[in-house]
Amino acid sequence: MAKAMADEHNDPPREMEAPRILLVDDDPGLLRLISLRLESGGYTVDTADSGEAALGRVAARAPDAVITDLRMEGMDGMALFRQLRERDPALPVVILTAHGSIPDAVAATREGAFAFLTKPFDSAELLATIAEATDGRRGEPSREAGWRAGVVTRSHVMETLLSELELVAESDASVLIIGESGSGKEVIARAVHKASPRHDGPFVAINCAAVPAELLESELFGYRKGAFTGAESDRDGLFVQARGGTLLLDEIGDMPAAFQAKLLRALQEKQVRPVGAAEEVDIDVRVVSATHRDLEQAIRDGHFREDLFYRLNVVQLDLPPLRDRPEDIVPLAEHFLAQLQADRPASERIQGFSREVLRVLLGHDWPGNVRQLANVVEQACVLCRKGPVPDSLIRRALRRDPTGVRPLAEARDAFERDYLVRIMRMAEGNVSEAARLAGRNRTEFYRLLGRHQLEPADFKE
Numbered sequence: 001m002a003k004a005m006a007d008e009h010n011d012p013p014r015e016m017e018a019p020r021i022l023l024v025d026d027d028p029g030l031l032r033l034i035s036l037r038l039e040s041g042g043y044t045v046d047t048a049d050s051g052e053a054a055l056g057r058v059a060a061r062a063p064d065a066v067i068t069d070l071r072m073e074g075m076d077g078m079a080l081f082r083q084l085r086e087r088d089p090a091l092p093v094v095i096l097t098a099h100g101s102i103p104d105a106v107a108a109t110r111e112g113a114f115a116f117l118t119k120p121f122d123s124a125e126l127l128a129t130i131a132e133a134t135d136g137r138r139g140e141p142s143r144e145a146g147w148r149a150g151v152v153t154r155s156h157v158m159e160t161l162l163s164e165l166e167l168v169a170e171s172d173a174s175v176l177i178i179g180e181s182g183s184g185k186e187v188i189a190r191a192v193h194k195a196s197p198r199h200d201g202p203f204v205a206i207n208c209a210a211v212p213a214e215l216l217e218s219e220l221f222g223y224r225k226g227a228f229t230g231a232e233s234d235r236d237g238l239f240v241q242a243r244g245g246t247l248l249l250d251e252i253g254d255m256p257a258a259f260q261a262k263l264l265r266a267l268q269e270k271q272v273r274p275v276g277a278a279e280e281v282d283i284d285v286r287v288v289s290a291t292h293r294d295l296e297q298a299i300r301d302g303h304f305r306e307d308l309f310y311r312l313n314v315v316q317l318d319l320p321p322l323r324d325r326p327e328d329i330v331p332l333a334e335h336f337l338a339q340l341q342a343d344r345p346a347s348e349r350i351q352g353f354s355r356e357v358l359r360v361l362l363g364h365d366w367p368g369n370v371r372q373l374a375n376v377v378e379q380a381c382v383l384c385r386k387g388p389v390p391d392s393l394i395r396r397a398l399r400r401d402p403t404g405v406r407p408l409a410e411a412r413d414a415f416e417r418d419y420l421v422r423i424m425r426m427a428e429g430n431v432s433e434a435a436r437l438a439g440r441n442r443t444e445f446y447r448l449l450g451r452h453q454l455e456p457a458d459f460k461e
Contacts, residue, residue: 019134020044020061024054024068024080025096030119034067034126041127043134051075055083062088065114065133070097081113089358090330092133092154096121112326112362114154147194150187152335155325161317162191168315169195174267176252176312177290179319182371185290186250188319193246198286201245204238209254210418214437215426216259218275221266227276230426230433239272242285252312253293257303264308287312322366322373329361332370336377337389350384356391364398417452424449429460 021043025031028049035045046063048054052075054068066084070077081093092114115129132154147169151162168175169192177185186205193203211219218227222237238247249255255263266272267287271280289312298304322328333353341349353361366372379397380389419438427434435445449456 018042018044019064019130020046021130021134022046022048022054022057022063022066024048024051024066024072024077026050026069026072030069034121037123037126038130041130043130051077051080051083054080058084058087058091062091065092065094065130067094067096067130070095070116081111085112085362086359088355089362090334090353090355094129094133112329114327115156147191147199150194151191152328152332153325154327154331155320157320157325158328161188161319165192165317166195168192168317170197172196172198172286173314174286174312175288175315175317176295177288177317177319179290179292180321180369181292182369183292183319183321184370185292185319186248188317189246189248189250189288189290192288193286196246196286198245202242203246203248204242205248205250206238207250209251210415211422212419213256213258215422216256217262218426219422220263221272221274222281223275224277227274229436230428230430231276232428234274237272237274239266239283239285240281244284246286246288249287249289249312251291251293252289253291253295253298253304255304257305260305260308264305264311267308267311289313322369326362329366329373330358332373333361333377336374337381340378340381350381350386350389352388353394354388354390357389357394360391360394360398413452416448417454420448420452420454424454424456424459427459429456429458431456 019042021038023031023034023038023045024047025034026049031047031049035047038045046057046061048057051068051072054066057063058066066080068077068080075083077095077097081095084091084093089112095113095116096119097116098119114133117126117129147166148162151158153159153162165188175189175192177188179185179188189205190203193199206219208216218235218237220237220239222235222240223231225231225233266283269280270283272283273280295304295309295313299306299309322332337350337352361373368375376394376397379400380393383393383396384390420434423434423437424431427437431445431449432442435442438445440448
């Protein structure tokens with residue numbers, strides 16, 4: 001993005017240059033102090049003593065990031081931020097504010113400002129914030145590593161969540177992640193696992209809503225040879241497969257009521273009894289649950305056990321929807337684009353997004369959250385021959401997927417295929433047994449397998 005903007009202004013290539021920061025403040029002393037701090041950190045610094053002057057600097061040469069005071073004579077920091085965002089939605093803007101103006105700075109971050117720092121500023125925090133901003137701007141890999149490697153965010157709301165997550169992960173307490181569909185609950189669950197002492201163990205996930213009620217027990221607890229027709233050998237359930245690691249029970253709010261008591265007992269006793277077994281098996285697993293449902297309302301409605309809720313909800317992490325962290329929209333879109341092109345030769349890669357695309361992305365409310373954003377970027381990427389991605393393809397993808405909710409037929413097909421895969425695994429590729437479990441005749445079951453391009457041989461051990 002930075003290179004594309006440099007070309008637009010006929011600047012020389014910038015790959016070898018230090019990141020350029022535009023510093024805006026009407027206090028000459030503070031301008032000088034912050035400039036020295038940034039220059040000592042290896043940055044090139046331009047300064048402006050007013051918002052109007054800053055716009056002129058940006059027009060002459062686009063910086064990699066802007067730091068602006070909030071309170072200035074004439075055009076204040078918020079007005080400057082909004083104009084900069086209109087010109088280049090991806091330009092990171094850091095707001096400097098006195099303690100009494102923190103609510104205004106928080107409001108700015110909700111509108112998409114990269115971050116805010118309070119005066120007197122901490123030099124280490126300033127340099128860390130600018131490093132993060134310019135790394136993303138110049139397309140460099142994130143400096144985050146370890147457990148945060150899979151989390152893409154510039155949001156202070158998310159940073160608060162991640163701080164809580166890091167503390168929670170150190171214990172073995174059960175965690176309940178609450179968030180709308182598509183908001184990234186599994187990403188957060190994986191981060192809990194990676195940040196925990198169990199990070200070297202397995203991470204196993206199951207979507208409780210996608211498994212038929214009659215199969216959920218054997219899927220989680222396992223079964224013994226001869227437990228039912230087709231059970232020709234012992235099979236460990238997911239609780240045992242996740243031994244020493246973390247088990248994610250996704251969409252726990254959709255778990256059948258009849259199985260909730262069995263799950264509660266397993267969590268209390270730290271033991272499971274496989275189907276067909278005479279004795280329990282000890283389990284050593286950290287349980288993380290996730291749901292988009294209001295479980296407290298489900299308890300009042302009689303659909304979810306209160307004792308199970310308290311067993312799962314030792315610690316609760318509330319994941320905000322994408323519309324409440326708009327500053328994450330652009331970095332997430334760029335992240336998805338990079339993932340989609342990871343295997344493409346450099347000469348064939350799409351060169352980012354146009355500025356108009358970024359305006360469209362930031363102007364959408366994303367009811368389908370991060371999942372919808374990923375789908376829209378993928379649709380546009382598939383149809384784009386060369387870059388940058390034009391806004392016409394993004395608008396087209398949004399028209400096809402206006403809510404982030406899949407069409408009913410598509411959702412039904414996805415559920416049906418997942419069901420067939422699970423039941424074929426249960427039957428270990430035995431079509432007759434799988435058809436019996438599904439309550440279908442063998443011919444019809446073969447037809448369903450063919451429709452979803454599933455081969456019985458793929459499920460035989």
